[in-house]
Amino acid sequence: MVRVHEKVKEFVRHRWVVFVCAMWDMSFAGTSYMFGSISPVIKSSMGFNQKQVAFLSVAKDLGDNVGLLAGKFSQLYPISTLILIGVFQNVLGYGLVWLVVTHRLPALPLWLLCILIFVGQNGSTYYNTAALVSSVQSFPESRGHVVGILKGFVGLSGAIWTQIIAMMNLPDQASLIFIIAVGPAMVSLALIFIIKPVHTYQQSRASDESGFMFIYSICLLLAAYMTGVLLLENMLHLDQTIISMFALILIILILLPITVPILLVFFSGPQSADQEALLEPPLLQATKSKNVIGESSSTARVTKHVENEKSIPPNLEVLPLSEGPRDMFQIQARLWQALTNALRKIKLKNGPRRGEDFTLSQAMAQADFWVMFFSLVMGAGSGLTIINNMGQICQSLGDNNVNVYVSVISISNFLGRVGGGYFSEVIVRNFGYPRLIALAVIQAMMSLGLFYYVVGLVGQVYVVGILNGFGYGAHWSIALAAASELFGVKNFGTLYNFLTMASPAGSLFLSGFVASTIYDYYAEQQSKHRMMQTFEASNLAISYHVIANNSEVLLCEGNICFSLTCGILALVCLFAASLSLVIAHRTRRFYAQLYEESRRGPNYASHLAEKKTLPRAGAEKRRERSKLRRRARLVLPEEDDRREKGADRSYHVDRIDDQSEARMQKKRRIVR
Structure with a gap:
């Protein structure tokens, strides 16, 4: 029980x-x-x-x-x-x-x-x-x-x-x-x-x-x-x-x-x-170890900052050998606390790096954040424009199955959100490529669907609906996962809610100004053309004025109503894909190091650790002496490593000098 x-x-x-x-x-x-x-x-x-x-x-x-x-x-x-x-x-x-x-x-x-x-x-x-x-x-x-x-x-x-x-x-x-x-x-x-x-x-x-x-x-x-x-x-x-x-x-x-x-x-x-x-x-x-990117380069800065700021208390400089292990642990804890405080001061001064936790204000000061945001404005805005105008697209083509197309878009949106996350995981884990490459591929696919509608081939509504619904959904699974990797998960809620505003912002411009303006223009042209065929030329101006004032909605018919809009949206998606590739190029080293162990297999980390811990020939005694010196004088590991390397070099130089002197003496004996 x-x-x-x-x-x-x-x-x-x-x-x-x-x-x-x-x-x-x-x-x-x-x-x-x-x-x-x-x-x-x-x-x-x-x-x-x-x-x-x-x-x-x-x-x-x-x-x-x-x-x-x-x-x-x-x-x-x-x-x-x-x-x-x-x-x-x-x-x-x-x-x-x-x-x-x-x-x-x-x-x-x-x-x-x-x-x-x-x-x-x-x-x-x-x-x-x-x-x-x-x-x-x-x-x-x-x-x-x-x-x-x-x-x-x-x-x-x-x-x-x-x-x-x-x-x-x-x-x-x-x-x-x-x-x-x-x-x-x-x-x-x-x-x-x-x-x-x-x-x-x-x-x-x-x-x-x-x-x-x-x-x-x-x-x-x-x-x-x-x-x-x-x-x-x-x-x-x-x-x-x-x-x-x-x-x-x-x-x-x-x-x-x-x-x-x-x-x-x-x-x-x-x-x-x-x-x-x-x-x-x-x-x-x-x-x-979130600071794996650039961690080795920051170690020297931290040590130098500790020395300059004199963060180590005076009682840590000398430690007699008679002190017990309890005092030793307390001293080590103080030392690491001083190093942590120094690292915190450096981060506050220089700001976080990629992969660390950003606040919204810190993320907004980064170029990567704004490039990603505008890529979402163009890509997700284009997809939402097609979704919002699907009813008028079907009406302009004389197709009454609007509910079927809306359901197809809804299911494609679902598959895009699920499949986009899986596709991006395969790219970053198996190949070590930046996650935004997946977003660039999705945006290029949306562009192909929009060009298909412009050409006016068979099944154009299905193609543009499926590809744009899938692409619109994939934007949110890929971009949000990339944002959590680049800017951390601590403030992910704020970053997520800011990035989601890209979709209505893009739709407000692309649908509210571009698509509606083009649709109304062609609707007015078709209305004017129909009146020219119905009325005589003398009554044209009066009739057009009356109809334009009395009709609430102008209807457009044919593929021309949204073909120009889809062409513009296709170019916008291509530009969004180029922005995604810019971020991918800027973050390629970050992703390569972040997912390097995943690509090399599960045994790579243990192999790398064993390789780093292999002792050099004849260095065991020097390592033991260095441990004793650390306990006695609390020497930093970086300084002790430099001393070990210097001792190795001096040992080899002395040995070479002894060998050259022996050869010179042998030559003198032969000459005599």
């Missing part, structure tokens, strides 16, 4: 349980994808026009992406506090919207409804920050896998909610707003005591890779299952029993990842400390 209790306690505190619960939380936190389902009931109940609904959509996008406050709170408060704040905002914002739409509260002006939707949707940023920060800090050696899977489930949450709501068979669309207000909050509250960072690095096992492969398999199965269900629902008329059965199967698939921690805790045998050391991932070893 005691053994079972210990296993249950270990299971609850296991980092795989934290990750699986974070996946469940993300599966229901992406409520922004449900706005298209609730906007019609808001429009009809409040009497809004399409432009006013567009303002509500902008408020929703801002609330979903502006999460700097959540990132800042992740540094100051525990994860449970973040979840509580998110629950409060979610229930408050969407709860009041539901009361207004159902006329339980008096009607509110448009600006106040925008604020309520912003507050309600902004609660999801606290859910996302809590899940990502907890998982990344619990799996520092598998950041690409963790970020990709979590962001993938966020993208799939819209389709998950659609199936669950279809099973519930709600009486009206207004009830959907109530579900959005309380559904994610209930899931997050149920997991509030489990989602938190677990800093137990000894739990790293070789089975982690098989665990991630199992979850990737579930993700592919989920994508295939959702695709089949959506196609069946669009092609056939299904009764409520079959719809409920589909939803139950979906919930079972979402719960399947919990088998990974169950197998690891209850069905895996105990391992010794030696086995844990052998199974420790190379990246984790690099994480433990």
Whole structure:
């Protein structure tokens, strides 16, 4: 009984349980994808026009992406506090919207409804920050896998909610707003005591890779299952029993990842400390020594700083041999404390290096951070522009299967987030290339899909939808994992929420100015051309003026409506890929050293340690004497190494001089 209790306690505190619960939380936190389902009931109940609904959509996008406050709170408060704040905002914002739409509260002006939707949707940023920060800090050696899977489930949450709501068979669309207000909050509250960072690095096992492969398999199965269900629902008329059965199967698939921690805790045998050391991932070893890049070059600076600042107390200069080991340990502790203080002063003066923990202000002073941000603005902004205009693209081509294409984009977005994380992990671990090379490849792939639409070949909507949905999703798994590697995981919540603002910023310019301007231009030209064919030339100006003033929306037909826009977006994606390659070139040495041991195999670290500890011939006695000198006079290791090298050189010089003198004497005897 005691053994079972210990296993249950270990299971609850296991980092795989934290990750699986974070996946469940993300599966229901992406409520922004449900706005298209609730906007019609808001429009009809409040009497809004399409432009006013567009303002509500902008408020929703801002609330979903502006999460700097959540990132800042992740540094100051525990994860449970973040979840509580998110629950409060979610229930408050969407709860009041539901009361207004159902006329339980008096009607509110448009600006106040925008604020309520912003507050309600902004609660999801606290859910996302809590899940990502907890998982990344619990799996520092598998950041690409963790970020990709979590962001993938966020993208799939819209389709998950659609199936669950279809099973519930709600009486009206207004009830959907109530579900959005309380559904994610209930899931997050149920997991509030489990989602938190677990800093137990000894739990790293070789089975982690098989665990991630199992979850990737579930993700592919989920994508295939959702695709089949959506196609069946669009092609056939299904009764409520079959719809409920589909939803139950979906919930079972979402719960399947919990088998990974169950197998690891209850069905895996105990391992010794030696086995844990052998199974420790190379990246984790690099994480433990975060200053591996440039560490050797900074040692001399630290020693010099200690000598100049006289950080060592006077009583440390001489230590009699009669002192006991207890005093010796105290002296060593003081010495290392002085060295640590000196290193901290140098870091405060020069700033952190790549791979160390940056604050947001320190990261914003780095060129790598801004190059990455603008690469996201262009790449993710292009993908979001296509996603937001998919309805008008289908309408311009005369295709009425908008729901099918939107579902295809949603599933492609999910696969991109999951597959992008896996693809980038393969690049950095197997080849040692920078992670941003994967992002450059994804952005080039998006450019090819956009050029395919420009040419106007068969299946252009499917191609541009799949490639851009996949590429848009891959941006977040690759870029966020790279940000945690380059700028550290301590302030990852703040960095993550700042980088996510790149998507609405890019969409605001590319969709709000470029795509809409080009679409309206061709729509006006086609409207003018139709009037020229209908009316006589004498009535053209008057008729055009009347129609232009009376028509609210100008419709464009044909491939020309978005072909120029897609061409511009393709060039923008190519420029974004070039920016990603710039970062990859700047960080190539960092990634080469960070993942060097991973590429050379698990035995490389032990081989390197043995090679460094091989004693030189005839140097054992000198090493023993150096240890005695360190105890007597507390000589720094670097100074003692220099003395040893100098002694070796003087020994060889004296030996050469003796040999040359012997040869000269032999020559003199021969001459005589």
